[in-house]
Amino acid sequence: MRVIDAIHTLYERVPAPANSLPPALASAYDGGLVVPNRQSGDRPYVLVNFIETLDGVISYTQPGEPFQGTVGGKSDTDHMVMGILRARADAVIFGAGSLREDKGHIHTPAFVSPPHADAYAAYRGSLGYGSTLPISVVMSASGQIDLSERTFHTPDLRVVIVTTSTGEGRLRGEALPPGVDVRLVASAGDGTVDVRAMLRLLVDDYGVRVALNEGGPLVLASFLAADAVDEVFLTLAPQLAGRTVETPRRSLVEGVAFAPKLAPNAQLLSVKQAGNHLFLRYAIGIGA
Template structure:
C-alpha cells in the first residue's frame, strides 16, 4: 500500500494531529479544525469514473465492489473513522453490511492498535466512534452484532412510526438506544445533529451514506466536507438507470448547484485510485 500526495491546500495544524505512523502512511496530516455550534459533518464515498457508488445487486451493493477492495481506500476510511466522534449510516447501508461494525479497526485491521492509540492521543473518550443507524421506518435488525458489542456504543434514530414497528417486533427487549425524532418517514438533519451534539457530545460526524440519507444533508447545507475516492472503473447505470451517485435523489437546478473547494488530492501509486477532499 502506498499513498502519494499530489496536492494539499488543507492547511497545516499548529502541531501534528495524526500520530507518526498514521501521518506517514497517509502521506500528510488531516485536521478538521474547531467545531461550530453544530457538529462538523464530513462524508466519505467511493465512486467509479462514471459516478456510480452502488451496483444495486444483492450482496454486492457496498463500496468494496466499487473500490475493488482497494487497501488505500480502506486505510483512509479507517483514518476518518478514527477521527470521528460518530459514524452515521442509513438503514439500507446497514442492511447491506451484515455483521459489520463501523469502527476504524474493522475496515482496516492491520492498524487497529494504531487507530486506538491515536484516539487516546487526541482525547477521545471511547476507543470507537458512536455508531448511528438512521431508519425512519424502523426497519433495523437489532439482533446484528453491532448492537451486542459492548465495546461499541450504538444508537438508532427513527420516527414515531418506526419506533412503533420496532416495539411491535422487540417489545420489552427494545433497547433504550432507540431514539425518536419528529418526522413521518424521513428525519431532518438539523434534528439529528442537535440531538447528537446536545446529548452525546458529538463534534465530528462521519457520514457514510447511503445516497438517500446523504441527499438532505447536501440540500440543507448540513455537509461540510466530502472525501471522495475515484475508482478507475466504468460500470454504467444499468438498464433501468437505478445505480446512484453519492447525492442520490437530489436534483438541483444550475443556479442552485453546490460548488466545492479542493483541499487535497492523493493517489494510490499502483492502482491509480484518486482520493479527493473538498470543502463544501
C-alpha cells in the same frame, strides 16, 4: 500483512502539520490531517466519505440483492483512509439501507483496516477520546432494522437509531441490546428524519463535535438538502460501471435534484494518489 499502495500527496491547499496524526498514520497518509471540532452551534462538523467509480457509481448491489462488494474492488488504501476518518469522529452516521445491504459491517476504525488498529487507538487517545469507539448512528424512517446485526452486538460500541414516530412504533416492544438507544426525531415533513434536528440531538445528548457521514446516497442527499455537510472525502476508483434502465446503479447523491443555481459548490482541499486510485478532499459550500 497485505501490501497497501503508498499514498502520495499531489496537492494540499493548506498543508497540515505531520504531527496532527500519529507517526504511523502520518506516514501511511503522506502527511497530517486537521479537522476542526465544532464547539458551538446546533450541529457538529460534518465529514462525508465515499468511494465511487469514474462514472459516479457507488454500489454494484441492487436493493434486495446480496452485497456485491465495494466498487472498484477492495482497496486497502481506501480502507486505511476510511479508518483514519472514523478514528477522527465522535460519531459515524449511516442509513438503514447500508445496514441491510452490507451485512456484518461494523463502522469502527479497526474493522476496515485491522493492521492499523493500534495506530487508530493511538490517534483517538491523542484526541482525548480515551479508549471509546465512535458512536454508530443509524438513520431509519421505517424502523425496519435487524437488531441481530453485528453492529448491535459489538462490545463497547454505542449505537443510536434515529427514527420517526413510525419507526419508533415499530421498534417499541423489541428487546434492545445493551448500549443501543432508539431516539425519536422530528420528521422532515416527508416522513423522513429532519437532519438538522438529528444533528442537534447528537450535539446536545451525545456531545458530538465531529460526525462522519458514510451514506449511502439517500442519507447524503438529505444532509446536502439540509445544508449540513462541511467536507467530502471522495475516493475515485479506476473503474467504469455503467448503468441501464434495468440496472439503475446508484450514484453518490440520490433522492434530491438541485437546480443548477442551487447545487452545492465545492472547493478542492487536497488530492492524493495511491496506485490508480485518487483521494479527493473538498470543502462544501465555499468557492462558488
